[in-house]
Structure formats: structure tokens, C-alpha cells
Amino acid sequence: MKFGKRIKEQIQESLPEWRDKFLRYKELKNLISSPAPAESIFVGLLNAEIEKFNAFFVEQEEDFIIHHKELQYRIQRLVEKCGDNDDVMFREEVNEIRKDIVNFHGEMVLLVNYSNINYTGLAKILKKYDKRTGGALRSPFIQKVLRQPFFKTDLVSRLVREWETTMDAMFPALTREVEGYERSAAVSSAAAGEGIFRNTVAALMTMREMRRGSSTYGAYSLPPLNLSDSDLVLRPVHVPSPIPIPY
Amino acid sequence: MTLANDFGYSTAMSSSFPALHTTIEDRYHKFPNSFWGSSGQELMNNHVPYQVVNSGGGYLSGFCNVSAVSAHGRTSQSHPPVSTMPSDRLFMQDCQQSSSLINHHPQGFFDFPDHVSTPNPQEDGGGVKVVSSMELHEKSDWQTWADQLISVDNGSEPNWSELLGDPPSPHNPKSQVQFHQRPQQILTPSSDEPRQEIIANQKQQHQAVSLEEHISGRNSSASAATSKQRMRWTPELHEAFVEAVNHLGGSERATPKAVLKLLKNPGLTIYHVKSHLQKYRTARYKPETSEATGESQEKKITSIEDIKSLDMKTSVEITQALRLQMEVQKRLHEQLEIQRSLQLQIEKQGRYLQMMFEKQQQLQENKSSSSELSPMQCTGTYAEVEFGFEAQVENQTESALASRKRGRDD
Numbered sequence: 001m002k003f004g005k006r007i008k009e010q011i012q013e014s015l016p017e018w019r020d021k022f023l024r025y026k027e028l029k030n031l032i033s034s035p036a037p038a039e040s041i042f043v044g045l046l047n048a049e050i051e052k053f054n055a056f057f058v059e060q061e062e063d064f065i066i067h068h069k070e071l072q073y074r075i076q077r078l079v080e081k082c083g084d085n086d087d088v089m090f091r092e093e094v095n096e097i098r099k100d101i102v103n104f105h106g107e108m109v110l111l112v113n114y115s116n117i118n119y120t121g122l123a124k125i126l127k128k129y130d131k132r133t134g135g136a137l138r139s140p141f142i143q144k145v146l147r148q149p150f151f152k153t154d155l156v157s158r159l160v161r162e163w164e165t166t167m168d169a170m171f172p173a174l175t176r177e178v179e180g181y182e183r184s185a186a187v188s189s190a191a192a193g194e195g196i197f198r199n200t201v202a203a204l205m206t207m208r209e210m211r212r213g214s215s216t217y218g219a220y221s222l223p224p225l226n227l228s229d230s231d232l233v234l235r236p237v238h239v240p241s242p243i244p245i246p247y
Numbered sequence: 248m249t250l251a252n253d254f255g256y257s258t259a260m261s262s263s264f265p266a267l268h269t270t271i272e273d274r275y276h277k278f279p280n281s282f283w284g285s286s287g288q289e290l291m292n293n294h295v296p297y298q299v300v301n302s303g304g305g306y307l308s309g310f311c312n313v314s315a316v317s318a319h320g321r322t323s324q325s326h327p328p329v330s331t332m333p334s335d336r337l338f339m340q341d342c343q344q345s346s347s348l349i350n351h352h353p354q355g356f357f358d359f360p361d362h363v364s365t366p367n368p369q370e371d372g373g374g375v376k377v378v379s380s381m382e383l384h385e386k387s388d389w390q391t392w393a394d395q396l397i398s399v400d401n402g403s404e405p406n407w408s409e410l411l412g413d414p415p416s417p418h419n420p421k422s423q424v425q426f427h428q429r430p431q432q433i434l435t436p437s438s439d440e441p442r443q444e445i446i447a448n449q450k451q452q453h454q455a456v457s458l459e460e461h462i463s464g465r466n467s468s469a470s471a472a473t474s475k476q477r478m479r480w481t482p483e484l485h486e487a488f489v490e491a492v493n494h495l496g497g498s499e500r501a502t503p504k505a506v507l508k509l510l511k512n513p514g515l516t517i518y519h520v521k522s523h524l525q526k527y528r529t530a531r532y533k534p535e536t537s538e539a540t541g542e543s544q545e546k547k548i549t550s551i552e553d554i555k556s557l558d559m560k561t562s563v564e565i566t567q568a569l570r571l572q573m574e575v576q577k578r579l580h581e582q583l584e585i586q587r588s589l590q591l592q593i594e595k596q597g598r599y600l601q602m603m604f605e606k607q608q609q610l611q612e613n614k615s616s617s618s619e620l621s622p623m624q625c626t627g628t629y630a631e632v633e634f635g636f637e638a639q640v641e642n643q644t645e646s647a648l649a650s651r652k653r654g655r656d657d
Contacts, residue, residue: 058478062523062526063526065480065481065482066485066523066526067530069486069489070530099569102569102573102576105573105576106572109576109579109583112580112584116583119590143598155481155482157584164573164577167573196572196576197571197572200572200576200579201575204578204582207582207583207586222586222590223589
């Protein structure tokens, strides 16, 4: 029950184009609760869901790869243009790029999250199915899922880590910039990043919730989430309020 | 460049392929020529099906089948000392082509150079070691590997990590390879000295081009019939794509057909290139219009006037918010990776236990022949497995798993 609620929340907080790409957990659960859940129908639905995940994931990944390269070029061009010159004129662009990097990083992380939550949902629904029907569908089916493209998030994770490194290198100069016309760039960053930020926070909350002990805690359950210091981040969650841009 | 020209390889390749190059070389350098003469030929004839899935951190991305590009009987002396770059590209091309699972024309093998280069351990963020495992390779390992490739059928999955020398570790979620019924040949590279140079210069990158075939359920036959092939792009392939496009005069002037021709990747269809080109154009067009200084200046001036009420502090707040956003994202990613590896461990452990359980049942059935000893043996093995997994568990999850185990033993 909890997972169903959580995944629903995640979907709500997710980027609009993504919303119909998630696992249809509730529908599948309903199918299982029906008097005679037919395995062929169930499996058919699952396969369709998996196909949906694969198609979406691979497409997003392709977009990310392209964007990844473009962002790199952009930075390169900017560096060539202004080098170490801390000229105020370039700060605008630097800020733009920083914003874009953070948002890009966020989107990629959300894709990894997408993969994970769908996998988790599949694992759970399979468990429910076996429980309901006394079948042994879960284990072989999950083995197949492990081999699916949408589950293989290594490339995206790698890009994520690369950008984290890049950001560390780019952010140090941050505190020195308090220039007037950075506002415009900075303003837009709050609005654009907010959607991603909210989604990210929602995802973390979901994970924490999911990993708390449940009534059905068993051999296939994940241990509790270890978020120690990030609780500090999550608790007083202050989503930067959208700064209204008057027309 | 003769080799490259023989096969019409495009030279429009990026230079970031030495890693792949060296990986393949290292692998093949270990094998004596005589071996290639015999079983290598077998491999060629058997059209071993396999598919490399691109996994960024996975060592298998370094592995790919290399096209045989020379005729039989070509001796090492006849190999021209190819310069570093072209052989890089040649190699990379080979790998790209072959890993995209299309038929290559069997053309025999290169003879291996007699000297062997020292492989450098290759690792990326995923911590997967390719070359170090290669160092352990002997003829028998290769044989096993080859046998597995030959005997693979749809849905089965040889344990690549074992084959390549890595311990079957649950920490290695990246060691996934999918097998499908696609004709494939294992072939060998050429050249010698340049490779040593390349090895010295290698960067820590994995390159692979993968072509993933959509499989709905287990109906592989159905998917093959529909031939709906999903192309899984990699940064390296995209780089090659960009170079090809630039070579053709830019994203507006380049046509899918021309790009396809330049890329020389048999797994790539014009459909793939077309859609990728479209995405590429869109991606370039948007930022470029916003970067047009005149336009953006106007926008900025307008917004600055509109937001007169905002004070200086806001920009600092906003950049702090950016930082916070980044931190939260980083955290989420961290947790996702941990969760994923846990999930993989759980499944692996489950499989192991299942296997042991079945084994135990089997032994129980044979109880009549081996009398009292069998139950003890079963317990012993079971305990070994449990213990083995305990040792492999990460610190973070150790306590959790241990408590679960205790619960089960009761």
C-alpha cells in the first residue's frame, strides 16, 4: 500500500513528460486482486510495461548523451573566450552554464531514479502475484528484468559523476559574485530548477519511506536507508519559492 | 593506412579510443599464434552470437569482437608499422562494427606479434578491472570463453565476470551481457609497435557500441520478425557522429545517408541516424538562439528593469539554492547506486540459496545411496554459501543481512 502511494507521489512530482512512463502499479495490483488473475495476461502487461521503460529510458539516454556533449562544448567555448578572466561580462554566461549543469545533472539522476523505482515496483508486484497465486513467477522474471536496457543505468551514472566533478571545479568562484545583472540569469535558475528539485526531494523521501521496516520485511527486502546527514537536508526542506517574474 | 583503406574505414574518428584499443590488444596479445590458427578458425565458422551491452563502467564495454581484416597466412613481418592514430581508428572501427553484431566477411586472422605488451590496469568509476583480469588469461580461459560463446543460445548467459577472471561478485552489477541470436565472429587485430605506444597513452575510458534488440517477454522470434531495433547510443559513438557531421559541413548540411556512410557502423541504420540527427539539430538550435547576444541582452535588460524590487542578496541566495539542489541530487544518486547494488545482491543471494536448496533436495533423493552423510554435507555447503555471502556484503548492509540470516535460521 505504501509503495503505491509513494510511486503516485513521485509521478505527480515528476517532470510532465515522464508521468505516463512509470509503472502502472495500481492497475497491476488491481489485476492481482481480481478473482482469477491469469498469468498470461499479467505477464503480458508486465512485458508491455518493460517495453515502455526500455523505450523511454534509451531515448532519454540518447538525449542526455547529446546534451552532455553540447554542454561540454559550451563550457569549452566559454573558457576559450574568457579564460581566467573574471570579467563581469562573462559571469552572466558562467551562471547560465552552472544552472544548466545543475539541472542537467538533476535530470540524469531522475532518470536513474526512474529506472530504480520501476524496478522496485516490478519486484514488489511480482512478489504480490506469487503470494496471491502461489506461483513462482517472481524469481525468473526478475532475472529477466535485470538484463533489460532500462535497468542498466551505468552510462547515465557515469555521466552524473563526471558532472559532479566538473561542478566542484566550477563552483568555488561562486561566493565572489554579487553583480547586478546576474539577477536575470539567477532568477530563471530558481524557477527551472525547482521542478527538478522537488522531484529529487520527493524521490529521496520515497526511498527513505520504502526502506523503513515494513510488515512484510523478509529475505528480499532492502535494509533501512542510511541517510544520516542528509536528513539534515531533507527535514527543513526549503524549496526556493518561485520568484515571480512580472509580465 | 593500408589496412584502413582496405576496408574503407572512415578516418573521422575521435582520438579517445586508445583504451578500447589497448583492451582488445591486451586480450589478444596473450594468445599464441598457434592457438589462433586452430580454434580461432572454429570460432569464425561458428558465427557465435553475442551482444555487448554498453555499460559505462563495465569492463565488458572494452570487449568486443574485432574484425578479421587480413587474409590467411599473413605474417607479422608483413605488417607495416602503422602509425598510432590510424591503427587506433582502425581498431575502434573494428570494435564498433563487430559489436554491432552484423556479419563480417571471414578473412582469416592476423598473426599475433610475438612480443606482448604490458597491460595497464583499466578502471573507471565503476571500479571494474579489465586488464588485470586479462593478465590472468591463459589459453584455457580463452578456450572456455570461446566455448561459451559458441554454445550460447537464446536466453542463456555465460558468466562473463567469471570468464574474464573477476570473482563472481555481487558488487559488480555492471557485468551484464545479453546474448541474442545474432551472427558474430571473433576476429583479431593487427599491428604491433603502435599498440605499445597506445597502451602507454591510454586514457581511462570504455568504448563500446551496442545495438540492443528489443525483446518483448521471451518472444525473441517475434521481435526479430518486427526488426524493431533499438539503438543504444554511447558518448563515443556520438562523438564519431559529430565528427562525421562536421566533416559534412555541419548539422544543417549533413544528410543521414552521408553520415551513415561515414560512420561505417553496420549496426546503425539510416533510421537511427535520421532520428539522432534530428535530436542533434534540435539540441544545437535551441541554445544557439538563446546565446545570440543581441537577443539575450534585450531579454536581460527587460527583466532587470522588471525586477527592480529584487535586491542584491537574491543572487547569492539563488546560487546557494543551486548548490543545495546539487547536493540533494548528489545524495539521491548516491543512494540510488547503493540501493541498486543491494537489490542485485539480494537477487543473487536468492539465486544461490535456491540453487543450494535444489542441490540439497537432490542429495536427499539420493539418500539411499549415500546414507547418513548427505544431510550433513548439505548443511555444510549451505553454511559455506551463507558465509561466503556474508564476506561479500558491504559494511553498510552487513548488520541488516546478518539479522535476516539469523531470523531465517530459527
